[in-house]
Amino acid sequence: MWLGKGGWLNVISLHKQIDQQLKVNEQIKSKNDILLAVVQDLKNGTDVIEGKARFDLGLIKKNETFFLIIDKKN
Helix, strand or coil: CCCCCCCHHHHHHHHHHHHHHHHHHHHHHHHHHHHHHHHHHHHHCCHHHHHHHHHHHCCCCCCCCCCCCCCCCC
16 A cells, blocks of 8 residues: 555655656747747738848838946956
């Protein structure tokens, strides 16, 4: 009952594994939700595309002024 197959120690171990897997699943779900939001925005708007172009490629629009602020702490 305590140590055999299906005993309490085995059940406790399985409950711990389930809890760990639920945490992993929640993290993956959060990442999937973020990706879904990005996909929806790409289908319906241009904000994500513009943001990626500005961040990744340094895009500056016409009549904009670019300021680079350097933090001395970093």
